[in-house]
Amino acid sequence: MKTLTEGEIRALIHLLGDDDIKTAQIARKTLIEARSQAEPFLEEARTSPDPHVRTRVYSILERLRLDELGRRFSRFCEMPSAWIDLEEGAFLIAEAGYPSLNRAHYRTMLDDMAADFRRRTDRSTMGRGRELIEAFNQYFFEDLGFAGNQDGYYDPDNSYINQVLDRRLGIPISLSAVYLLIARRLRIPVVGIGMPGHFLLQYNDSLFIDPFHKGRLLNRGECVQFLMNNGFGFHPAYLSPTPTRFMLVRMLTNLIQIYSTQDPDRADSLTGFRDMLTHSYAKV
Incomplete structure (x- = not known):
């Protein structure tokens, strides 16, 4: 995926509040794919005045957190069964x-x-x-x-x-x-x-x-x-x-x-x- 500019990321976050659910879903998917670039701006958007943006930003950040937890869980699962604690x-x-x-x-x-x-x-x-x-x-x-x-x-x-x-x-x-x-x-x-x-x-x-x-x-x-x-x-x-x-x-x-x-x-x-x-x- 190409590197997104700050302006593009902010525009995608704004689109999370779009009335067209398909548009909001595309914005969500793109922001998740650009997680490392987008995360600081998503954190900032937690306080957006738009309640739809706030809700969807929370959902994306939760998804990113669970993905990171999943990577830790994967390392845990790779251990031999006798060592699983x-x-x-x-x-x-x-x-x-x-x-x-x-x-x-x-x-x-x-x-x-x-x-x-x-x-x-x-x-x-x-x-x-x-x-x-x-x-x-x-x-x-x-x-x-x-x-x-x-x-x-x-x-x-x-x-x-x-x-x-x-x-x-x-x-x-x-x-x-x-x-x-x-x-x-x-x-x-x-x-x-x-x-x-x-x-x-x-x-x-x-x-x-x-x-x-x-x-x-x-x-x-x-x-x-x-x-x-x-x-x-x-x-x-x-x-x-x-x-x-x-x-x-x-x-x-x-x-x-x-x-x-x-x-x-x-x-x-x-x-x-x-x-x-x-x-x-x-x-x-």
């Missing part, structure tokens, strides 16, 4: 909705939660099975107050880890992610179980934990019954540990479904993130 991936996804997210703040929050549980818990309990999980569930769901967001299940904030930590509300997989991140700091052997229709956790190959329902403990038979009752049938893989890469794919899929009607541009960007995770896996 749930915490890093969850923060990258959260940046899609919260660009100024303070990772250090939330990492410290997770560290403090783990340290607090360790202080409160008798050392003898830390080595026991069901008793340990019951103690951790009490701390996580009752003392800290994490819960399934029954009333606002399709709120995108249920899928952003910073918001789950702040609001103590989430959906099964995001609550599972927070639970796992604290459990790993405590060296409690918990894994994610990507069961169709409902994400669970599993402790030490024996107990299944339902994070959306206050850590309700289930046995294998109850999990199989859930699958059968909900029309999924049963396959042993349904109750196998879910690799981190595919936990992140599932988190992204939830957001894509929510944004597909609310914010198609954001849904497209997140679909690109998901594709990076799956395509990188296929190349390994």
Whole structure:
């Protein structure tokens, strides 16, 4: 693409407010293609007196930001699956909705939660099975107050880890992610179980934990019954540990479904993130 002059860029920004939607779309496409040149002028146009220009400028800048985040996400996805880190991936996804997210703040929050549980818990309990999980569930769901967001299940904030930590509300997989991140700091052997229709956790190959329902403990038979009752049938893989890469794919899929009607541009960007995770896996 040829280099644009300042005058051409300002003219294109002005055309974003054109009543003819096709003209505005052409201007948008050209400005996105000229991103490095156009970005300073787009930032300036955030305060345009024309509300259409302001709205469309915001949309373009958001697209440019997500593109840059996508490049960082691509580098993350290229790592071997064994090195894919749930915490890093969850923060990258959260940046899609919260660009100024303070990772250090939330990492410290997770560290403090783990340290607090360790202080409160008798050392003898830390080595026991069901008793340990019951103690951790009490701390996580009752003392800290994490819960399934029954009333606002399709709120995108249920899928952003910073918001789950702040609001103590989430959906099964995001609550599972927070639970796992604290459990790993405590060296409690918990894994994610990507069961169709409902994400669970599993402790030490024996107990299944339902994070959306206050850590309700289930046995294998109850999990199989859930699958059968909900029309999924049963396959042993349904109750196998879910690799981190595919936990992140599932988190992204939830957001894509929510944004597909609310914010198609954001849904497209997140679909690109998901594709990076799956395509990188296929190349390994």
